[in-house]
Amino acid sequence: MQTAQVDRAATTTHDDRTADRATGQPTISVRGLWKIFGPAEPKIAGSPLLELTNAEFRLRTGSTIAVRDVSFDVSPGEVFVVMGLSGSGKSTLVRCLTRLIEPTLGQVLLDGEDIRAADEQRLRELRRRRFAMVFQHFGLLPHRRVIDNIAFGLEIRGEPKASRLARADKMLSLVGLEGYGGQYPDQLSGGMQQRVGLARALAGDPEVMLFDEPFSALDPLIRREMQNEVLRLHHEVGKTMIFITHDLAEALKLGDHVVIMRNGQVVQAGSPQELVAHPADDYVADFVRDVPKSHVLTLRWIMRDAREDDPADGPEFGPDTVIRTVIHAAATSDKPIRVVEAGRLLGVVDRAHILEAIAGHLEPGQVEPGRVEEPGPTPAT
Amino acid sequence: MTAGTLALRGRRAVALSPRTTWLALGAMSVALYLVFRDQWILPHERDTAVFQAFNAARDNIDEVKRTVPPVSLVLDAIRGTTDWLYTTILGILVGLGWPAVIALSTFLGYAAGGWRTGLLALSGLGVLGALDLWDPSMKTLAVTLAAVLVSVAIGVPLGILVAKSNRARAVITPILDVLQIMPQYAYFIPFVVLFGIGAASAVIVTFVYSMPAAIRITALGIRGVPAASVEAAESLGSTAGQVLRKVELPLARKTIGLAVNQTIMLALSMVVITVVIDGPGLGENIIKAIQVLNVGAIFDAGLAIVIMAIILDRVTEQASLRLDSRSGAGRAGAARRRLPRRLVLGGLALASLGAIGLSAIAPTWAGTVPEEFASLTFREPVNDLVDWIQANLYFLTIGLKDAVTAGVISPIEKVLRSSPFWLVIAIGGAMAAMLSGLRAAVITVVALAGIVGLQLWDHSMVTLASVLVATAITLGIGALIGILAASSDAVSRAVRPFLDAAQTLPAFVYLLPALVLFSPSRFTAIVAAVIFAVPPVVRLVETGIRLVPETLIEAGRASGATRLQLLRKIQLPVARPALLLATNQGIIMVLGMVVLGGLVGGGALGFDVVSGFAQRRDFGLGLAAGISMVLLGIALDRISQGAGRRRLEDLGERAAKVQVHATP
Numbered sequence A: 001m002q003t004a005q006v007d008r009a010a011t012t013t014h015d016d017r018t019a020d021r022a023t024g025q026p027t028i029s030v031r032g033l034w035k036i037f038g039p040a041e042p043k044i045a046g047s048p049l050l051e052l053t054n055a056e057f058r059l060r061t062g063s064t065i066a067v068r069d070v071s072f073d074v075s076p077g078e079v080f081v082v083m084g085l086s087g088s089g090k091s092t093l094v095r096c097l098t099r100l101i102e103p104t105l106g107q108v109l110l111d112g113e114d115i116r117a118a119d120e121q122r123l124r125e126l127r128r129r130r131f132a133m134v135f136q137h138f139g140l141l142p143h144r145r146v147i148d149n150i151a152f153g154l155e156i157r158g159e160p161k162a163s164r165l166a167r168a169d170k171m172l173s174l175v176g177l178e179g180y181g182g183q184y185p186d187q188l189s190g191g192m193q194q195r196v197g198l199a200r201a202l203a204g205d206p207e208v209m210l211f212d213e214p215f216s217a218l219d220p221l222i223r224r225e226m227q228n229e230v231l232r233l234h235h236e237v238g239k240t241m242i243f244i245t246h247d248l249a250e251a252l253k254l255g256d257h258v259v260i261m262r263n264g265q266v267v268q269a270g271s272p273q274e275l276v277a278h279p280a281d282d283y284v285a286d287f288v289r290d291v292p293k294s295h296v297l298t299l300r301w302i303m304r305d306a307r308e309d310d311p312a313d314g315p316e317f318g319p320d321t322v323i324r325t326v327i328h329a330a331a332t333s334d335k336p337i338r339v340v341e342a343g344r345l346l347g348v349v350d351r352a353h354i355l356e357a358i359a360g361h362l363e364p365g366q367v368e369p370g371r372v373e374e375p376g377p378t379p380a381t
Numbered sequence B: 001m002t003a004g005t006l007a008l009r010g011r012r013a014v015a016l017s018p019r020t021t022w023l024a025l026g027a028m029s030v031a032l033y034l035v036f037r038d039q040w041i042l043p044h045e046r047d048t049a050v051f052q053a054f055n056a057a058r059d060n061i062d063e064v065k066r067t068v069p070p071v072s073l074v075l076d077a078i079r080g081t082t083d084w085l086y087t088t089i090l091g092i093l094v095g096l097g098w099p100a101v102i103a104l105s106t107f108l109g110y111a112a113g114g115w116r117t118g119l120l121a122l123s124g125l126g127v128l129g130a131l132d133l134w135d136p137s138m139k140t141l142a143v144t145l146a147a148v149l150v151s152v153a154i155g156v157p158l159g160i161l162v163a164k165s166n167r168a169r170a171v172i173t174p175i176l177d178v179l180q181i182m183p184q185y186a187y188f189i190p191f192v193v194l195f196g197i198g199a200a201s202a203v204i205v206t207f208v209y210s211m212p213a214a215i216r217i218t219a220l221g222i223r224g225v226p227a228a229s230v231e232a233a234e235s236l237g238s239t240a241g242q243v244l245r246k247v248e249l250p251l252a253r254k255t256i257g258l259a260v261n262q263t264i265m266l267a268l269s270m271v272v273i274t275v276v277i278d279g280p281g282l283g284e285n286i287i288k289a290i291q292v293l294n295v296g297a298i299f300d301a302g303l304a305i306v307i308m309a310i311i312l313d314r315v316t317e318q319a320s321l322r323l324d325s326r327s328g329a330g331r332a333g334a335a336r337r338r339l340p341r342r343l344v345l346g347g348l349a350l351a352s353l354g355a356i357g358l359s360a361i362a363p364t365w366a367g368t369v370p371e372e373f374a375s376l377t378f379r380e381p382v383n384d385l386v387d388w389i390q391a392n393l394y395f396l397t398i399g400l401k402d403a404v405t406a407g408v409i410s411p412i413e414k415v416l417r418s419s420p421f422w423l424v425i426a427i428g429g430a431m432a433a434m435l436s437g438l439r440a441a442v443i444t445v446v447a448l449a450g451i452v453g454l455q456l457w458d459h460s461m462v463t464l465a466s467v468l469v470a471t472a473i474t475l476g477i478g479a480l481i482g483i484l485a486a487s488s489d490a491v492s493r494a495v496r497p498f499l500d501a502a503q504t505l506p507a508f509v510y511l512l513p514a515l516v517l518f519s520p521s522r523f524t525a526i527v528a529a530v531i532f533a534v535p536p537v538v539r540l541v542e543t544g545i546r547l548v549p550e551t552l553i554e555a556g557r558a559s560g561a562t563r564l565q566l567l568r569k570i571q572l573p574v575a576r577p578a579l580l581l582a583t584n585q586g587i588i589m590v591l592g593m594v595v596l597g598g599l600v601g602g603g604a605l606g607f608d609v610v611s612g613f614a615q616r617r618d619f620g621l622g623l624a625a626g627i628s629m630v631l632l633g634i635a636l637d638r639i640s641q642g643a644g645r646r647r648l649e650d651l652g653e654r655a656a657k658v659q660v661h662a663t664p
Ligand SMILES: Nc1ncnc2c1ncn2[C@@H]1O[C@H](COP(=O)(O)OP(=O)(O)O)[C@@H](O)[C@H]1O
Pocket: A037, A038, A064, A065, A066, A084, A085, A086, A087, A088, A089, A090, A091, A092, A093
């Protein structure tokens, strides 16, 4: 994952971006969302049964609470990651957003529009124009050529053949599959098939892209390549993305915001740094235990206020630089690192702090973001 | 684990007591039989109140049909449409003439399956013409096509409905289940009453018989479409119609093709039998030849049926494989052969056009196969062979026939006929209770009592005796071949083509070898039934044994078991559910041949049904016999099916137990 982390450091601009847009309306807003599978679903609203734990609930009603009272906001243009172990309700949650699975209770707003109130035709319209989804097992149509798979969404919404094929061709080169349009999906490798899935999702020029563990079925090497591809595409096309994964490294690499789910519930929400620095409970702590802190945390998280007697000629870095990129500079200079943003000195980082971060000895409380600015709004939980 | 062991022990305790119960039951039956022999028997009567009531009911229905306009209007409309469909298709086939039909079939065969299939169609149809059986063949083909057209037109949409709607599934599936255990002839009775006899009825019966396959297999195909593909289409905003048209139907295309293939094969096997209700075609040739005992003529007509079955099977099978757009290899292969293929297709299309032109110019010539050409026949050699067998082997075959008849069939028949009817019913009920539970016992008793009510007890006992003997022979032979095939790949490979061919052939064909060897008799009917029923039994036995988990066999081998010990101690006991299922299937298949057996000397119920269709006076008898046979079938099915089911559950538990042992 090392190169990946460098990539991330090199392209890290998201904190500012979300900060800029924090005042605007969220693209997607989820409030009090529940999904219950089973016979109890129809008459459950307001029932005291909802207070039960999942296991008790299943015992009493024979039904499963797959998503429990989930709320969050997704800002325009951000990559919003939902992470959790298998069975924690991620797939169900992401399908509830476009009602591929009908939610039981709660609210889903897309740019302020209540999706649960949409009639069938409106819902189709939303799926055709505003959302697009990439699936874990690709969901390609085996009887159609690659090019026709990519054009499928456009065909569904009635675009003429010439224009949809032209568009599909463009998408094909966007995902680096020039020349494969005439192949059938089963003639491509898994990674290439998922590129087709990506291209199909991009073809409709959606506002929001939903990814349900898109790379879980791929080899680790291919997976990393595809993650970089998503980062690149995000950079180029700037879509709002909701990304489901069970892989913490993937979550930290891609996410502007990460939500951690367990038993259908959100247990923590925040930036990757917040999760690593302040795991909300043992469940999250378990997840982040093996993550090298120096690969995730930025200087903002370990700097202290500058003092009068600090040398003014130490190496300078931005506050969102990942710790591990400054190791070399810290090792070759005996002066503390100066954290500078737009010519302003935000704080300094002593060599000892860097060593502690590398050793992973950061205790909660020892790590506090600099008080100049919070790294981003914490999503509602 | 403790609970499991306890449960196991409990089962074993229960398993011991049935043996004593069986013994007690057997002893009691024998005692009762000895005491009450020849009392409470119900001898056959030529004319009974029940038969008269059925005749009267039929007259009433006829009366209603004549005098109540809406009923007659609807029935006439259905009959008229069907008749029109048949006549139109036959008209086209006849109008095209034999050269054009052969050329077009070759074209279709080549388009569907390449030169092999094309050649098969060409030579096969050529033989039909050469056998001088062109006209009856076209009639059979016309009935088949008319019925299949309707079956597919109604069955495929229904299949889609069954796949998509739980409510439709809940309504339709049980109906299909019942239709599945109904023997072919059971379909005739209601439709003869409603539509009389003749081509239209033949088409309707054939359609009703073949449609369930279309429904079932289509539903299977649609439900087999990966959920991920459907979900992806929905996520892009597809309407339900778009999902169906662009995802489900294309992906289920191959399966729907196979549904059509199966529908055609079932239809063909039915069409030949519809001769019993005056259906047109090759069946007529066979029945006429049977009546004058011309085995050679039966051979010719039987060969024609086999040829038609094989052509229809291969062409539609190949066509549905071609529809499988999913296989990359198929696509690549098709691309490689594209150019020469187009040339041949073009040539065949031109030949077809030429042949059609020929028919237009010289309709009389194209209408009948020229005499010089239509001179192939196997009558003489086959009849010579039969004569030779009669002269030289009859001491053997007749000896066998007489021995089995005198030594096995007659005694069983005698016991059954001389038993008090209530004893037979009680034994049937008790067996069902022991093997399949109380519910099955009730059904069995009610079904058997129904036969008493229909006043056909005596004939039913005669038929039952034949069915029991035929089933026993079938299971013996089937198990033997099945075990051999399961233990040796070479044997398995050797019998496979026969099993495949057997599945393609209409039941009628099986009468021929039986007739050749044994001339009409009860025994002949039994032999025909055995030949008919052995292949599926072999298949089930082989599959059952081969499915025995490898780990169990390894364990046996590790403890030094010989091959025979492996078979006796591990494979057969573990495969018991499959063996019992094979028993059930064997019984059903044997019963399915009973009516046809009536044509070759089987007598009793089978003959009653046949004469019921032949003579208006005997309609009541025929109907009662038909219902009796269905009741007998239900009783035997319940007794044996429950056993298979119970053991299947057992197998599930046993497999679970094996896993428990394997995993700690
Ligand atoms: N269609 C369904 N019917 C019943 N239970 C379901 C269904 N889909 C998911 N579940 C249950 O809901 C829970 C969450 O599943 P899912 O959303 O697939 O989790 P994840 O994607 O995080 O692995 C699981 O307990 C699962 O068994």
